Amino acid sequence: MSSLSKMLSVLDLFGPATLKIDPETIAERMGLSRATVYRYVKDLCDAGLLVRVDAGSYGLGPRIIELDWMMRQYDPILVAGRELMHELSEATGLAVFASVFYDGHIINTYIAEPNDTYQFAFGRGQPLPFFRGAQSKVLIAFQKGRRLQRLFEEHLANDPDSTYDWASFSKAAKKIRKDGYCLTHDELNLGLTGIAAPIVNPGLDEVVGSLSAVGSTHNFKLLRQETVIEMVMDTTRRIAERMQNPPAAAHGM
Missing domain, CATH: 1.10.10.10 (Winged helix-like DNA-binding domain superfamily/Winged helix DNA-binding domain)
Structure with missing residues (x-):
């Protein structure tokens, strides 16, 4: 080194x-x-x-804040999706998260909130638990081939708090891939429900991030769950399309 x-x-x-x-x-x-x-x-x-x-x-130090600001201006997912995330948040009244899987960590990179009602246990920039919560489960489930098994072996196989063995983990991941989304209740915050879907870069045919809508389980009961799922999945498709033809970066956000 x-x-x-x-x-x-x-x-x-x-x-x-x-x-x-x-x-x-x-x-x-x-x-x-x-x-x-x-x-x-x-x-x-x-x-x-x-x-x-x-x-x-x-x-x-403060230089990290500057670098963070620049990343948010030119990050491909945020350039393509920031506006759409706020539209989804306003339409549903839910908080909308963009998340990525980077260097073994799953991190929320941006949050669009309708208000400051929610107190999230894992906010922007704070690593999420492995295969817990909708964002984490989607990003892991869509990893390909042997990488999925390697991730299980590295993070869950020897975790005494894990409820998964390889068979149950593989089955859960397969279901998420088949459904195209993941829905969880109370996994990161008690009383909150989350729905997440992958953002797939069509040019690379790989998952580059996830989008999730999160809110109180009570509020979800006031919404048609199927409608929210479709809205989240439609937003991820639109973000992927915009990533192919990105709009001009918005400054000052």
Whole structure:
């Protein structure tokens, strides 16, 4: 691993339970000398990727916010789908999520909400549990061939909290692929229902993300579930079509 790779690996130490970190902890967890760690931290601070948050501790820096903003402006799914997501949210009164499977993590990249009513356990940018919740299940179920079995072996086979063996996992994934969507109740937030469908890039014939509509189970009872499913699936098709012929990126969002 190059020195640059090692330096950037410092960023991997941050997570939901580690929002700030001190150089001594970095040295211990990465097996580096204190002199090397202080050099890495200085360079990362100079680049805006880290910032000092209190005496001796560092957090993620403002440059990451800039990069996040730029990603949202030019991310193909969001360029093609942001407007459609808001239309779906307004038409249903539900929150609409765009999610991707990246580097072993399933992450919500954008949320269109009709209001601030919902308090989601997993918001934008926060990794979702493996094969739990509609977004996660859709993105995993549509993985191809041996990759699906490898994902099961890596994430569920030795998980003592998992209720799946390979047979039941494979059967659940097959049903989602056959249906073309996934519906879940209470899997990420008690009292919430989610419906997700894959976004398939027709040029690549692969799943590049998922779209989900999420709301209270009570609100779903006021809507025709079949209608919401069709609206979600239609929106994913329209996003895929727009990705083939993307509209001009909207700025300032």
